[in-house]
Amino acid sequence: MATPMTAYRDRTVGDIAARLAGATALFRNHKIDFCCGGDVPLAEAAARGGLDLADLEAALGALAATPPDAPPDSATLADHILIRFHETHRRELPELVTLARRVEAVHRDHREAPHGLADLLERAAAELEDHMSKEEQILFPAMQADYRGSLDMPIRVMRLEHDGHAQTIHAIEELAHNFAAPADACRSWQALYTGAEKFVADLREHIHLENNVLFPRFERRWS
Template structure:
């Protein structure tokens, strides 16, 4: 199900940043904290199943590390600069964040590949199905999060 938080996002920059922090940063941290061990368990329990998502826990852990690094840079560098009104030096951190967004695509493609595009096989157990549903929600949230920054927040500080 598509989240419509982007359409409901606050217009004021400080409030928009707060929205991104609570709706997306906090949410992604919680999602990944649950999904990585669940993927590990599904991989171990179904190790003999040819459809098992072997390598998924590692791919999710890599995504978690990438996102944690990205979100920390936003929280410690970019967002405080934006709250202070931006300035000429803000173009570089925005460019870095845009590049990070692009870099996530490869790992997301791997996750989709390992999960048969987020589709559990017919014989999958409840945990496996829950894993696919949880990853689908994570990726949907992440896409909305990235679009909100790329289309709404970052352009406020970039030259036209």
């Protein structure tokens, strides 16, 4: 585990995101993957993205000067994830699918129309429903009851499924041209990209909180 004395460049992006308040927003703005791709050192992530490492370290240093809030206990964090992310995905995805179907139908001849986005969002909703149900029925109740046996196997399965969600995120971003609507896009098209961009940001934050904050508290602690 990294200590506070370790230089940011040598710490993994996921570790920094988990421990430094405000780091996730900074990483999101620089398109640094801190959820499923978060196990690489900051120096490597900066090199991959063509980013200035010194600038990044300076920005992280400025964040560190702000005292962070105390991290919530695991039961509270799990509740937060359920309300802020599980419920939000379930509420917002059906509307996004409806919007995407309308945009694809009305603008089927438009060169930049996001052909296939509705099907992709529908598949993402089904995959997420299956995944979130498992967390809600098995994993989170065990965590909230402070179960002392091994949760390593179900956590490993959830992490693998998160990797699949990350691939879905990339596919959505690609199909939706990184949410840059053309100048002649109608209101529905603009609303679709605004909503899809929010969904993707939410899902990244959701996976980050599980992979980098909640799950590590329960891995290998039984041995």
